[in-house]
């Protein structure tokens with residue numbers, strides 16, 4: 409565990425890891441972080457599979473579920489719930505895929521920093537899906553989506 413700084417735990421960061429670097433950027437709107445908690449955060453996927461594709465990650469650079477503490481695991485699941493509650497108010501999706509890709513072979517774009525995907529789904533959005541693959545392009549601009557979602561991700 410790192411020291412508590414500015415309400416957030418600090419850990420050894422890895423460079424060139426988006427989940428380590430984005431939380432360090434405080435410029436509003438530029439890091440696509442929708443919500444920060446003490447051990448983890450919610451951000452938009454900048455290579456989204458679908459509109460409002462979110463990712464939840466711990467601040468700590470850890471690859472495996474078994475590397476996380478019980479507190480981190482609990483908060484990750486709390487952040488999944490918060491994401492769903494917020495998304496249900498912000499957008500009208502027909503369903504959601506929620507999942508974790510463990511390892512590059514399983515489709516993880518960033519395999520050494522665990523993250524949970526939340527992908528809103530709409531009827532007819534695709535017929536055959538690389539469900540959690542991080543490769544698909546989409547029409548709506550990230551910045552617009554961020555503006556739409558942000559008000560729904562305020563602290564409770």
Ligand SMILES: [Zn+2]
Pocket residue numbers: 422425426427428429468469470520521
């Ligand atoms: Zn990392």
